Amino acid sequence: xxxxxxxxxxxxxxxxxxxxxxxxYQSPGRGRGVLDVFRRRYLLNLLVRKATATRYRNxxxxxxxxxxxxxxxxxxxxxxxxxxxxxxxxxxxxxxxLFSGIVIINLFNEGFGNAxxxxxxxxxxxxxxxxxxxxxxxxxxxxxxxHFLPQVAVLLAICLLLGWTPSLLGIAAVxxxxxxxxxFATGLGLFxxxxxxxxxxxxxxxEIIRMFSTxxxxxxxMWTLVIDKMPPWLFHIYMxxxxxxxxxxxxxxxxxxxxxxxxxxxxxxxxxxxxAGVVSLIMLVxxxxxxxxxERSFAQDL
Amino acid sequence: MQDLIAVQTxxxxxxxxxxxxxxxxxxxxxxxxxxxxGWLQKKKxxxxxxLALDDISFQVGEGESVAILGMNGSGKSTTLxxxxxxxxxxxxxxxxxxxxxxxxxxxxxxxxxxxxxxxVYLNAAILGMSRKETDEKFDDIxxxxxxxxxxxxxxxxxxxxxxxxxxxxxxxxxxxxxxLVDEVLSVGDAPFRAKCAQKIKELTARGVTxxxxxxxxxxxxxxxxRGIVISKGKMIFDGPITxxxxxxxx
Numbered sequence: 001x002x003x004x005x006x007x008x009x010x011x012x013x014x015x016x017x018x019x020x021x022x023x024x025y026q027s028p029g030r031g032r033g034v035l036d037v038f039r040r041r042y043l044l045n046l047l048v049r050k051a052t053a054t055r056y057r058n059x060x061x062x063x064x065x066x067x068x069x070x071x072x073x074x075x076x077x078x079x080x081x082x083x084x085x086x087x088x089x090x091x092x093x094x095x096x097x098l099f100s101g102i103v104i105i106n107l108f109n110e111g112f113g114n115a116x117x118x119x120x121x122x123x124x125x126x127x128x129x130x131x132x133x134x135x136x137x138x139x140x141x142x143x144x145x146x147h148f149l150p151q152v153a154v155l156l157a158i159c160l161l162l163g164w165t166p167s168l169l170g171i172a173a174v175x176x177x178x179x180x181x182x183x184f185a186t187g188l189g190l191f192x193x194x195x196x197x198x199x200x201x202x203x204x205x206x207e208i209i210r211m212f213s214t215x216x217x218x219x220x221x222m223w224t225l226v227i228d229k230m231p232p233w234l235f236h237i238y239m240x241x242x243x244x245x246x247x248x249x250x251x252x253x254x255x256x257x258x259x260x261x262x263x264x265x266x267x268x269x270x271x272x273x274x275x276a277g278v279v280s281l282i283m284l285v286x287x288x289x290x291x292x293x294x295e296r297s298f299a300q301d302l
Numbered sequence: 303m304q305d306l307i308a309v310q311t312x313x314x315x316x317x318x319x320x321x322x323x324x325x326x327x328x329x330x331x332x333x334x335x336x337x338x339x340g341w342l343q344k345k346k347x348x349x350x351x352x353l354a355l356d357d358i359s360f361q362v363g364e365g366e367s368v369a370i371l372g373m374n375g376s377g378k379s380t381t382l383x384x385x386x387x388x389x390x391x392x393x394x395x396x397x398x399x400x401x402x403x404x405x406x407x408x409x410x411x412x413x414x415x416x417x418x419x420x421x422v423y424l425n426a427a428i429l430g431m432s433r434k435e436t437d438e439k440f441d442d443i444x445x446x447x448x449x450x451x452x453x454x455x456x457x458x459x460x461x462x463x464x465x466x467x468x469x470x471x472x473x474x475x476x477x478x479x480x481x482l483v484d485e486v487l488s489v490g491d492a493p494f495r496a497k498c499a500q501k502i503k504e505l506t507a508r509g510v511t512x513x514x515x516x517x518x519x520x521x522x523x524x525x526x527x528r529g530i531v532i533s534k535g536k537m538i539f540d541g542p543i544t545x546x547x548x549x550x551x552x
Contacts, residue, residue: 019306020314025397029387043427050424054415128410129428130387299388300326 029130033288034190036132043131047139052146063150070106070151074099081220091222092259096159100254101219101247103151108181108243109210111144115189116206119197123302133295134288137189141182155254162258170253176273177249180280184242187283194291198301217244218251224263239266242283245276307397311363316480316511317385317402321394324355324380354380356535357394362480367512369526369543371550377535378515382482385513400479403429412469414458418449421457422472429476439475446501447471448494467494474501480511499524519547 037044056062077098081087088094118136119126126133188209196202216238218226223244227235238244248265256262266272307318355377362368370378383389384396386404411428412421422443426436444453447468449460457465474481483502502525506512516522522529522543529546531539539549 018309020309020318022305022307022318022397025318025399027387028385028396028398028402029390040427042433046424046427050413050416050420053420054413057415124410125428126388128388129404131428296390299383 031132031134033132033292034134034138034186034284037134037138040132040135044135044139044142047135048142048146051139051143055143055147066147066150067154070099070102070154073106074102077102077220087221092261093162093255096155096162096258097222097251097255098220099155099158100250101217102214103148103155104177104181104246104250105214105217105219105243106151107144107148107178108185108246109213110147111141111182111185112188112192113206113210114140114144115185116192116196116203118189119193119298120200120302127299127302133298134190134291137193137291138186141186141189144185145178145182159254159258164254164258167257170257173249174253177246177253180242180249180276181246183277183284184280187280187285187287190287190291191283194287194294197294197298213243217241217247219247222263223248223266227266236272239269239272240275240279242276242280245269245273249273310361311366313363313365315361316364316399317360317362317513318397319358319360319381319385319394320396322355322358322381322384322391322396323353323393324377324384324389325351325392326354327351354535355384355391355532358532358535358537359394360530360537360540362511362513364511365506365509366528367506367514367526368528368530369514369516369522369546370530370532371516371522371546372532376532378532379484381532382484382513382515386482398480401430401477402480402482403473403476403478404482404484412457412465415456417456418453418460418468422453422468425469425472426476429473430478431476435477443468443471443475446475446497463491470498474498474505478510480513481505483512483514483516495521519550523547 056065059065061068074095078088078095082094082098091097115137118140119133122136125131126136192202192206196206214220223239226238230238248269252265307320309315358377358381360368370381372378380389382404384391385398386402388404411425413424416424422440423433423436426439426443427433431439444450447464447470449464449468452460452464457468460468481502499521502512506525512526514522514526526543528541529539529543530537531546531549539546
């Protein structure tokens, strides 16, 4: 039991009237947003473990699916883009180029998609017990990250087989790419996750964004193909997309050291990287604000 | 700047509800289209609201046990949800002190694919316990629930009685200052219910504040000393439990 609030007693008309200071009390249900999530790390940890442990319950292949799905995706893209459309002739080591892009885009797509649905999926809890609701989207993003690790392990193994030697700068680029994607996906996930509770239309918008994500960043082709077809202002926008920057970071870290010839990073890439980082952070702030706005009525709308 | 509230209870209040109101929307569709049409016809949206709670004020002192009574749909559960923080009041304010946990439908956080043990840890964490606290209480929780060796089985293989007993047992072992109870005393068979009532009395004796919503008048009279009667969102009575029950029966 916490200490009792200080009580002041004064006389009024012969009766004792005591008062308490409202500032010693909390308003239930008013959290501090994403910051509260880190105060409840233990619960976050358990939620993530629950999700990873139950993900492949009742499936025979279990975690193998985490490899089979990206492998199938890779095979289709490699066949269509590489062999039929002949991109592998222009891009040295096209397989690694493709796979490193797919891996990071998958992290985004999965984290973003899960975070959007996280509040509705946990409706039973949200309606009955007060928890910092940001826990659910953040846990969804962390689960996506856990899921992303085995794919990176496969990518690393292939790169090492092809004589890839890690450079400090390359590793830093990869980490920066992951960080940008995590922040961006969290921001978008909070934004659409909050809206989705009242307007289930949000889910469909998210589907469209996820579909675009692969094509609006240089995953299946090179940025050099884009720069000629676009006016400069549009190319600036294209390059400021946090996903484009993250994909280029991954190419720089994994693919470039294994390829004999690369066009290098796009001009002014440093500026684009900073802009992308800022865009991700702004998205996080907007996402949090919108989430809080909608949070007030989660229990009614679910 | 001080913000003083007059105390109405004998002990320092742990729950203060001041002029709380809550509106609900009679909205039955979730789409942008509906929202857009509603936005065009602004008036219509207003009439779609109804007042679920109208200017409710009460205080609950430390160690007091208070029942909220009323007919179905009178706003009892809404009141409890305001105190637990699941809902926010549209008018007035709600203040609490210390750790508040609700037994609002126990087992809400249970996952059928996890074992009883894993669920105990997960739910204790949801109700605000740390790993260390749960470790200390784990044996008590299992003993109270009478689950025995089934604790390491997946919860989906439990009977509904076992499930509720374990969920209730977790909730009642949480270290807390205020316990909110919503219709969960109807858990399990008669002996288990008696055991729960006993445990709740122990908690009140220790100074835990209780706010109970129930239709079980005998149980309420046994556990609570004060009753608040709500009818159609308005508070119509606040006083001794026997009078409150009397009022409701008439």
